[in-house]
Amino acid sequence: MSSAYIDTYYSRTVSTSEAYPAATGRIEADVCIVGGGLAGLTAALKLARGGRKVVLLEEQRVAWGASGRNGGFVSAGYATGLSSIERRVGKDQARELFHLSMEGVEIVRRTIDELGIADAKLVPGIAKALRYNSRGALQAACESQQRAFGLNLRYLGRDEVRSLFVSPKYHEAILDKGAFHFHPLNYGRALAREAVRLRAAVHENSAATTVTLDGARKIVRTKDAEISAQHVVFTTGGYTGTISPALRRAFLPIATYVMLTENAPELVQSAIRTRAAILDDRRAGDYYRLVDDGNRILWGGRITTRTADPRDIAALLRREMVTTYPQLASLKTEIAWSGLMSYARHLMPQIGQLKPGVWYCTAFGGHGMNTTAIGGTVIAEGITGESDRYRLFSPFGLAWNGGILGRAAAQITYWGYQAADAAREFRSR
Missing domain, CATH: 3.30.9.10 (D-Amino Acid Oxidase, subunit A, domain 2)
Structure with missing residues (x-):
């Protein structure tokens, strides 16, 4: 049985009750996504639409973490201001990044419209x-x-x-x-439903326990399953555990x-x-x-x-x-x-590639609704070869978070x- 969502306004007003089975056995996939928040679900849906065989693993429930219990604000921009981005990458690349954030807003709006997600309760x-x-x-x-x-x-x-x-x-x-505001948990659950309709496999209560990321095929293990995939995408956010030390060290x-x-x-x-x-x-x-x-x-x-x-x-x-x-x-x-x-300490999303076939898409605190949408989208584009727009985020990499001193x-x-x-x-x- 799936673990419960914590008690929030969104869990009290969630409009559907479907749950997804835990992963079991040996599974072959093109892409294994670790983390069932909005970034992972967006990537899963786009990849499934492109015909890729996708397996998504979520430790708790779909959109259980920040993705399903936030303020529900969707607007352009990032947690840091445009002037800070310009100082780091110059005006031209800063403009490209800001346009990506605007595109993220439109991805959410368009998805709500295309899938008829009335229970997202969009208010302009x-x-x-x-x-x-x-x-x-x-x-x-x-x-x-x-x-x-x-x-x-x-x-x-x-x-x-x-x-x-x-x-x-x-x-x-x-x-x-x-800009607009909406019900993020109902939106996230709708993404999962559509991805599954397109033959993606979504597994709740399926924490990744170990990974082997060298070689052409990557291996992700859960308590009861072993997933072999050409690509692995980490979209675990604030609840990232020890499964990816490089990510855990890189955000607060x-x-x-x-x-x-x-x-x-x-x-x-x-x-x-x-x-x-x-x-x-x-x-x-x-x-x-x-x-x-x-x-x-x-x-x-x-x-x-x-x-x-x-x-x-x-x-x-x-x-x-x-x-x-x-x-x-x-x-x-x-x-x-x-x-x-x-x-992240630089207050920008961390979106990119750790090594061939190993991707990350995280650190969306402060402006997550639009940036999870564009993050999941550009990672999916990178995997399929549709674009290399994920490289626009490369100046904002996995900088050390400072540990205990960073938190202080x-x-x-x-x-x-x-x-x-x-x-x-x-x-x-």
């Missing part, structure tokens, strides 16, 4: 809101991105922002009308937290009067959106280098919500949960971001 619009007066900088940035990339953006001044988000905290915002597992409020439509809509999701522009900020037809708020934020008790985090997240919207002081929290994301540095950096954000907000009062 994400607003990036500022808690300070940028004195024209935000509007200039909006116009610059429109010119450079053709993004469907609209600048919102203070009066319009505060009519939509009834809070004294916000000064201005950019509404990205081409970072915990993030989400809560769901009680059903209280009038109270909720007294504060938030838009179906667009809100992304707080603070580097240590919050993200939130209405769910259940506007009756509840799904509120995320906070990161730590350890997984704290979600009950304690729920109190912190609720405090953030009430500080932002005092009128929600009586709104109760119904459930809270956490999950591990994988972050990440936590201290986050606290520093919180202090800087608070100081900037104070100056705008």
